Amino acid sequence: MRVVIANPGKRAYVADIDPGLESMQRVVGGLIELWAVDGAAHFLCNEEGRLIGLPLNRFVTLSDGTVWDIYGPILVVGGNAEDGTFTSLPEAEAMRWVSQLNRSILRKVSI
Numbered sequence: 412m413r414v415v416i417a418n419p420g421k422r423a424y425v426a427d428i429d430p431g432l433e434s435m436q437r438v439v440g441g442l443i444e445l446w447a448v449d450g451a452a453h454f455l456c457n458e459e460g461r462l463i464g465l466p467l468n469r470f471v472t473l474s475d476g477t478v479w480d481i482y483g484p485i486l487v488v489g490g491n492a493e494d495g496t497f498t499s500l501p502e503a504e505a506m507r508w509v510s511q512l513n514r515s516i517l518r519k520v521s522i
Contacts, residue, residue: 413499414438415487415508419466423485423512425505435497438486440465446479452504453490453497457483469515485512 412430416438417423428434435443435455444458457465465483472478487508489498500508 412488412497413502413505415500415505415512417468417485417487417512419468419483423509425500425509430497430499435486435488439484441483443486446471446481448490449474451489451491452500452508453488455486455488456481469512487512 412428412434414426414428415423416426428438432443439455439457439460441460441463442458443455446454446456448454454471456468457463460482461480468481468483468485470478470480487500487505489500489504490496491498
């Protein structure tokens, strides 16, 4: 499954991971939290990132104006909002999020 990974303080990149919950949990380092959906892209992070002391990654402003501070890795996957499945990102979508996340290392990103 093609995904985008953005680790704290580092540039985002495209990666291929095995599909499935275990692979996604490995990337974020624990329980997965879905914290944003932008069209066909789903943004996942560690549900307990702040509580367990993971480093600050990025501040994210959602389309409704809510600002989140994300701790630990960010995983961007494709998805279907209707049935809740996670899928591979199309190449163009993956490159769009790599670019956007790389412009926002330790700064705000809007989605």
